[in-house]
Amino acid sequence: MRTSQFFLSTLKEAPSEAELPSHKLMLRAGLIKKLGSGLYTWMPLGLRVLRKVEAIVREEMDKAGALELLMPAIQPAELWQESGRWAVFGPQMLKMKDRHERDFCFGPTHEEVITDIARSEIKSYKQLPLNFYQVQTKFRDEIRPRFGVMRAREFMMKDAYSFDVDAAGMAESYRKMHVAYSTIFTRLGLQFRAVKADSGAIGGDASQEFHVLADSGEDALAYCPTSDFAANVEAAEALAPAAPRAAASEALRDVDTPKQTTCEAVAALLDIPLQRTVKLIALVAGEQLQIVLLRGDHSLNEVKVGKLPGMADFRFASEEEIRAFFNCPPGFLGPVGIDRSRVRLIADRTVAAMSDFVVGANKPKFHTAGVNWGRDLPEADLVADVRNVVAGDASPDGKGVLEICRGIEVGHIFQLGTKYSQALSCNYLDAEGQLKPMEMGCYGIGVSRIVGAAIEQNFDEKGIKFSAAMAPFSVAIVPVGYQRSEAVKAAADALYAELKAQGVDVLLDDRDARPGSMFADMELIGIPHRVTVGDKSLAEGKVEYVARQDGNTELVAQADIVARLLGKLAQ
Amino acid sequence: MRTSQFFLSTLKEAPSEAELPSHKLMLRAGLIKKLGSGLYTWMPLGLRVLRKVEAIVREEMDKAGALELLMPAIQPAELWQESGRWAVFGPQMLKMKDRHERDFCFGPTHEEVITDIARSEIKSYKQLPLNFYQVQTKFRDEIRPRFGVMRAREFMMKDAYSFDVDAAGMAESYRKMHVAYSTIFTRLGLQFRAVKADSGAIGGDASQEFHVLADSGEDALAYCPTSDFAANVEAAEALAPAAPRAAASEALRDVDTPKQTTCEAVAALLDIPLQRTVKLIALVAGEQLQIVLLRGDHSLNEVKVGKLPGMADFRFASEEEIRAFFNCPPGFLGPVGIDRSRVRLIADRTVAAMSDFVVGANKPKFHTAGVNWGRDLPEADLVADVRNVVAGDASPDGKGVLEICRGIEVGHIFQLGTKYSQALSCNYLDAEGQLKPMEMGCYGIGVSRIVGAAIEQNFDEKGIKFSAAMAPFSVAIVPVGYQRSEAVKAAADALYAELKAQGVDVLLDDRDARPGSMFADMELIGIPHRVTVGDKSLAEGKVEYVARQDGNTELVAQADIVARLLGKLAQ
Structure with a gap:
């Protein structure tokens, strides 16, 4: 893509209402634009990032054997009344009436709809296990939307729902999702942690959250460095003190x-x-x-x-x-x-x-x-046990001492058991011809929230530091004097064409702007690899490579730059 | 994909409420499943078709230089009040209040939102022209939803909005979209016609609809076989008779x-x-x-x-x-x-x-x-002129005689002019420093409707006849005796692996079902190319190829089948 044919819109200052670095940077970089409280347009630059996240999520879900479908966003009240959640879900659920005065909601989640599909489509144990997922716009009417896309009202979510014949099958479906989620966040280049969690309004027996680690994270996470224990502080047990109560020694x-x-x-x-x-x-x-x-x-x-x-x-x-x-x-x-x-x-x-x-x-x-x-x-x-654990508490698994870090929840996996299948009579016939409720799991990823969380974890005073997997463009070519120097133009165009031919997602900044301003834009929007093409280095047959991650700069022979970039992108 | 790891759910009979062949076939083939009136889940098989359409739409929009973004589905009332459409859009617009009792709608279209973005992001003629598009779930509260996805309430739409400095620029942006749309429908393998249209509630000066031709189409189209005149009958002018009124010759x-x-x-x-x-x-x-x-x-x-x-x-x-x-x-x-x-x-x-x-x-x-x-x-x-034209009327361009055919509207392009930019003060500074309203165009494609329309145009008594571009899978391998014959299993697996390695979207039907039932399923769901692998023909080193389009069957040497299929897919 050439900048002249794209739409970049960067700001020197973020609107004052933005509190978190990621929110400020997303606005400043022009990734998103606010329409209303908790409502954001993903601008072309931001949508490129969102789509990359979405693609990785989809690939790993497919690899894990989940099948994509797409349920309606608008759901009839009847199913929620059947599950009992119409009344209890609370004001986060956006309700409305259609022209015939029938009740609907903008689905905040889809357990009811998928269970309705499963009960009519799945008759026999032979059809199980199955795991259906979708990537879809959800709406939750947050009382105080904030932090940009991290706590927006409208957001993009990947939600998956597994159906198994028994609890062991459900545990295996759950394990597969755990693996898939770990692969997703690893591929996205994020530091993350899976922690035991409270199941909240979704319900069920066991659940884990996936958190992107960041100092500004809303959630406190307790983990044990000497074992694999990790839990949201919400869900981390504080053990009773090991020593018995001492005898009284003071007077009242x-x-x-x-x-x-x-x-x-x-x-x-x-x-x-x-x-x-x-x-x-x-x-x-x-x-x-x-x-x-x-x-x-x-x-x-x-x-x-x-x-x-x-x-x-x-x-x-x-x-x-x-x-x-x-x-x-x-x-x-x-x-x-x-x-x-x-x-x-x-x-x-x-x-x-x-x-x-x-x-x-x-x-x-x-x-x-x-x-x-x-x-x-x-x-x-x-x-x-009614308190939050603190650093230094004994780990509930008895294998060490807890530490606390902060995280941003980007995924949540649940073993639901038969909560929804029993409420909605979602049964199958087993090998003996017995009718049994399906064992369900559900698995969410906040696709749009990941973008905010990734930035919250990876930024500096110059702007965003995207991983190559998430960056809107992997490589930026910044020619100094593109409109004035034939040599610069020819070299930049040739490099651009070669990288494109190699399938690299490259941005050629062909604007007639000051080099400092172009560099600042590329740093702000977080392009991981930058190549500066200027007359001076070209005279020596070289271009300048700059890594966004550490700012390291080196002169590279023109003949070598493509291979060098491909090497870096393959890492 | 192997059938055993996929989710096929075909029906012998369609629910009685389905009227149109496409609606019946989409339900019977398990492409969609009804959730409520005008609300359908795209099942895994159907979503594959929808995504293929979506991908082609996106590719051609990108090629035409349009930039993808993603606006919120939920829109605040204020912008619609500013444009004057809050009151006039009518009950098709699904309105709601959030928890703070503020008015919102589920956006039936996005002129207001994109114009709001443009007026704040675009300041100078140097930034123009621009064309933004999105692929998004829309909602229109149809009074009588019917025909499955063709007149659903929730549907997937591609909507694009162009901004230009003047009417000539707008006409050029419009022309590019006309070309892109023609390419899209051609690539999808559809018989279609672009016709002059009425601009309706969207407004503007000129518009054209793209129709998939089908006998059951809701719209009547007038066209002149001897010129390029074509218009929706709604918008086709009936000329005054060429001959003057004859003198009275009878008594009252x-x-x-x-x-x-x-x-x-x-x-x-x-x-x-x-x-x-x-x-x-x-x-x-x-x-x-x-x-x-x-x-x-x-x-x-x-x-x-x-x-x-x-x-x-x-x-x-x-x-x-x-x-x-x-x-x-x-x-x-x-x-x-x-x-x-x-x-x-x-x-x-x-x-x-x-x-x-x-x-x-x-x-x-x-x-x-x-x-x-x-x-x-x-x-x-x-x-x-207050009547509908009929076959035999003179063509309004004076170049022949009209004929009438029927079509299903799948796209609509509009020259809006300054209707929205004036209402919302969406101005730019021209080269002389004068403030001028932007000239806009808007361009819609009913992505989900295309699937229904394509089926309406291409089916027979056995089921759907998808083009390779839209089919959920391009090739089906149907082994006869996959679970019983080592030779059949080995040949089918090898062919499957080879086609996958070639990037072909292939379905291997590894179910233990009767051949007739597997053939019927593959025909019903519209796979264009089928290869039957059975012991009898394998003994001669051959497999059976069947074209869904014409039912032609031929025995092909095992060594040649991959090349033959690749050749057919390249057509």
Whole structure:
């Protein structure tokens, strides 16, 4: 492609609303253009990147034996009512009525539709296993769309659905998808990690997320460097402390904490480790106050809380509700001496093993120190894992110590089991003629999100650093004086023709622009390999090669440059 | 691909709701599966066909210099309000509100969005011309979806939009698209015709439709075999008769027509040519009755009527309105003696040139014969072309006589001019620094509809006859006894491997099914080339080749079959 026949539109500054580097860079490089909140046009340059990702996803899905189909984006409400998700999916689902006032949604996912297809098309075990996938525009009405294509409302997704005769078959289909996903992200040149995950609204028994590692990632991931354990912090178990609770050694006493309303402030004032403090979080579920105790340095894991008995629909208590029960402002709340008949006390496993701890005194400006279970307050009503793991925690597999990194979720694979096949009567006849529900898996990749995540992982002050697999063009030829020097024009045109003949995706920048401006554009848009053709080096029979990855520059003989580039692209 | 690893699902009978052969065959062949009214899943077999069409469309658009992008399907109402089309587009547009109660639509077309992009991205004449296109899922809420993918609500469309500095530039962009479209339909192996068209809701000055010719086509097309004139009957001008009106030669008289309420019946009773009769059609526009006179064998062209002065919003008069004015039941209405101050009389050009004609007498059971303009009734208030052309009419270019055929619209190209650029202030600076509106064109192809139209044009009693360019697989290998004969299996596998190595899209039917059933499946799904591998012919070193197009069968030496197939595919 020649720049003069393409559409480049780069900006010096990104719109101020863009927060993340990838969002800023995608706007500045002209990969995308905003139409509305969470709605982006993929401009010609950006679409080239998206299509490359899409092609690799498709190739690996095909290699894994999945069959591509294409379901409608608009889905009738009836199927969602049958699965029970019409009411529960929530406002993320964009609903609408057609001209006949029938209910439809813009499908946020397609379990219902594919299960409907499977139940009518698949009759016998002989037809199984099957794995269907599609690459399609999805819509999720995010309450706060942001980060460009990373949390857009309309996005491109690859969703796959497997059907097997039994759980072992499902596990094998799932394993194949795990392999395919790993190959996809490897081919895209991304640093990624597969982690155990919570199954959320999709449901099912087991699931893993694939994350592109990036400091700005929305998700915290826990992994064990000395084993293969890895999980989203949401889903990583915090083990109970190995050592039993120590005996009480301090007397219960109130301590003055006139302005100290946080564990950090109290610990600093008392000059004790934060690990000796306990904080109280007031929740409401089943119309009852639920008091959670966490160690001062720990944070609440809402996913874990939601899975406790009776807590599925929990919410945080309001300040009014808190004052009504404790008769005390937040910041000084404590569990000692409260009316335990009116609340449930849930202690995190770590807190349950603590002794001589410090916690709010339940009166303004005071905390209580030397608190001990049993002696000063009855044991908790429930001891459970309700916190997020932190670096240094024991790995749940017992094989080391956890570290934390951050990631951007780009894929999610689920073992669904028979959740949808039972709800929609998606059955097959086994070899004995018995009707059985199919075992299902589902597998998503955020195709458009991958582009944002890749940039979030690979950029510098000059712009995007795409891998050759994702770059809009693999090679940029930048002639200095294309419109003025016959020699430069001839050399650049010849190199362009030769690379094209070799099937290289090459951009010839034939604009009549300043070299610095052309270089800056090529760096901004992330072309991995650049060849500068200028009179000076041509006089010596050479061109200049620059690697975007490390900025390394070298003069290469004209006769060698094509082979050199092909060598680099083959790496 | 091996059948055992693919998903074939053929039916003996099509669901009864399918009317058209293409709809029946697409369901029977398992190309598509219905999800709801006008909503179809493209099953793996059908998606292969759709993707082949899509790829050819994309290749030719790229060759023509158009740049692919991808706009959101969901569009904010604001842009449509700015262009004025939010209110006028009608119930075909699927509207919805997001969680914040803002108005959106599922874009039925993208003039507004692309014009919004152009006005912010294109500043100078130096950036022009540009032509952007996308291949995207569209939604139009048809009042009566039918004919499968041919009139579905959700469908795949290629839409392109060109921007030029002036009308000459726009005409050149339009010409390039005309060439690209012709190449696309030629490559797809379709019999097609480009015809002059009405611009409808999209607007603009000139437009042409591309039709796949098929007897069942919804559109009637007029063309002149001795010139290059071709137009949708909607848009084909009916010239005024060359000969002047003859002088009156008969006396005005009533004739008994006790039961004759149609021109056909009256002509039969009186034993005169239908061409001597005139019929009356009562319309209402501007709160006034509008009486149109047509020759008995002609039909009203509503598009032409809608373009007459004051007729933009015309409707047909109700029987009540007719009786109130004429005091006579329909079937006997006539223009003689009516109160001309309360109606407008519109005569078709042909009728205006008639003399001694027969028309209703305006009293039950009577017609009037020997009617003559001027003598028996005042000349018409308006003489205009308001009828559909018929076979035998003079070609509007004066170069012959029209014929009529039927077609399925698969593409439409428009010269929009400045309709949208003016409404949305989409301007550029010309070489003199003057701000000018861009001249636009737009160009659509119904990608999914092409599949239906191609089948409608190419089928027989056995099923679909795809061209090699569109077929889900170019070649089918059907081994007879694949599971039983080592020789058959070895020969089939070797041929399969060799064809795959040559890049041929080949299906090996490795099912353990009856040969007749496998043959029938391959014929139904429209594979153009079939090779049968069986023990009997293998003993002679031969395989059987069958052409789907004509059913011709020949024995070919095993050593020659690959070259023979490659030769046929290269045709």
